[in-house]
Amino acid sequence: MGGVGEPGGGPVRLGAPLPTFRWEQIRPHNLPGDKWLVIERRVYDISRWAQRHPGGSRLIGHHGAEDATDAFRAFHQDLSFVRKFLQPLLIGELAPEEPSQDGLQNAQLIEDFRGLRQAVEDMKLFEAKPAFFALLLGHILAMEAQSWCLQHDLGHISIFRKSRWNHVAQQFVMGQLKGFSAHWWNFRHFQHHAKPNIFHKDPDVTVAPVFLLGESSIEYGKKKRRYLPYNHQHLYFFLIGPPLLTLVNFEVENLAYMLVCMQWTDLLWAASFYARFLLSYMPFYGVPGAMLLFVAVRVLESHWFVWITQMNHIPKEIGHEKHRDWASSQLAATCNVEPSLFLDWFSGHLNFQIEHHLFPTMPRHNYRKVAPLVKALCAKHGLSYEVKPFLTALVDIIGSLKKSGNMWLEAYLHQ
Template sequence: MGGVGEPGPREGSAQPGAPLPTFCWEQIRAHDQPGDKWLVIERRVYDISRWAQRHPGGSRLIGHHGAEDATDAFRAFHQDLNFVRKFLQPLLIGELAPEEPSQDGPLNAQLVEDFRALHQAAEDMKLFDASPTFFAFLLGHILAMEAQSWCLQHDLGHASIFKKSRWNHVAQKFVMGQLKGFSAHWWNFRHFQHHAKPNIFHKDPDVTVAPVFLLGESSVEYGKKKRRYLPYNQQHLYFFLIGPPLLTLVNFEVENLAYMLVCMQWADLLWAASFYARFFLSYLPFYGVPGVLLFFVAVRVLESHWFVWITQMNHIPKEIGHEKHRDWASSQLAATCNVEPSLFTNWFSGHLNFQIEHHLFPRMPRHNYSRVAPLVKSLCAKHGLSYEVKPFLTALVDIVRSLKKSGDIWLDAYLHQ
């Protein structure tokens, strides 16, 4: 290949004005190792090996796209692309050779092109512009019903409700820290990985739950290896005991505190401390120490039930497994489904019943999901992709069905393979 030269992963960026070296996918594929990461954005090749540790979204998030075309993920997560490109420029080491396709592997080039056209149409329709009035009313609603504050902090993490991202981040710190007692940095570190690689083991924290629960492909793997740490064929039953009741009370509390201490997020720690101070000082005169502790546990268990059922009804019943290196639209559609909209469902789920639209366009304010949904349905129909919509109760029951199915698959592989 004429003009192809492969500098080492730490030799620096391409020289300004000099012709860019060209690379083929076979060369790029080799650079997906710890400390050696390349990725492709808009047909340009970047060496992020050293810079990944300084990535504002965390090294894991950007590292999950190592040796891939990350163009659609880049556009999905960043609001001001021109601003972000300034950080990418020093990392530029070359570009794809002209004869190379924009995506590696047997991907549907027409689907990628059509999705990018859909993304541009959504931008032209201003569907990524948030309505301050909507979120002002929502904040008032949340201050009256704090259990729903997961929804607002979720939106603040994704969408730019304020014109200045700095104020958006401050608002998220307030809602996440003062109203919920958790770290905004921890939540973004965890949740953005889920959006980047939904339902992918070791990249999506929400499904990397073995050995407590086995989901998707892990069922066969554990069965073949004769691993039996728990009675997985009964996991759909013990799920009710340790899943919804304990996620925020135990798992999130421990993981959140460990993250703040290890990553030295002292500002987030102060925000979280302000929540606990407000909570205990408010109720201590009425209930005493034992009563306040019991009340705190009751609140966490209640919101944990809401969180697990609402967030997982769109994901656990879908495909769960190892990295398939799909294009952005295909990977998001394979891992998500919608729940039939209604006034109650939209309110109760915080519009997360539109999970397909939420995953395809994570920066889009949720009040616009219903407007972009017809365009997404048309895209899916054109390319023969599944656009699954379930009744609300069916979606909840499917969580249990999926756990039972995975447990039965594990038992069959454990006994017979």
């Protein structure tokens, strides 16, 4: 074993003893252009390589100077393949006396969660059933309003043995059926899974100055920022939230991403969607009628998307980075909604949001099987495993927006 490494450690020569590092040496390496990660007690310098990370530099950078072991295992299905890319980035390992995680984290919880994940792997719950998704695709082709569900799964899991075909399938569903970029969706959605409900890391909650959520409410109040009447945001949410997210925000963000990042294949897929849509409906309704239909469809699916996805997150804790372990961070940001055959279908199994966040590569048809195991883990460690009735979950979105708005007003008037 080598001595304690210097802060500027370089790549390790093959066969050479590994330098060791303490957490106090690792913590400073969380800057743009200077990023270290700890995975399975080994220290990696990803500063230059992060730009080539398939999931994007921002996603991997969110774990800078942290133990990213559980995130690494959660997002990568073929670990032996991915470790080949990590080997050239290896600069050392944690000193023997250093804990595996920095900060005051529950080591027993982390150990138990990793044991749970191993048990789930042994139960083969990460193996997808192609027949399930083939039937789902047929269903989606008949009801395109539900196609968000399939493209969501294709972005997370491997239905095909070759990941290349999995990505092609996602491009087809996302581009041809929905008119969006698969790369853009993965770029956005994987950040949400990596750091749910964390400002500036989860794009789903970084929505200021339009809406204020959680800790941002007090910050804006203290700084006397009043771009909108935030104490009434629970009312104007109905006007600009559910109706316009997909129609305006996603359309603009998606197009900008494809052009800036030069995702020409995705652009062609999206163009094929618009061509098919217009050619299908213009003969019946003309150009104005076809455009009106397009707007109506986007507004309807936007309502579905906002209510179904945010009932599990907006009412939960929203704030700045707290450097929790994987299980605790996901549980703090998510809750479940009581399952039923209708709700499982209607939400695309996103009512099992806790299981979906703990195991993002797990196919949805196995959420019910793993739920009792997750619930037992939470009971053992005194963690909240929150399950709500469907209508309660929807109403809680409005209550949470109102609470955040009142927090802003109080800070604005009295600070």
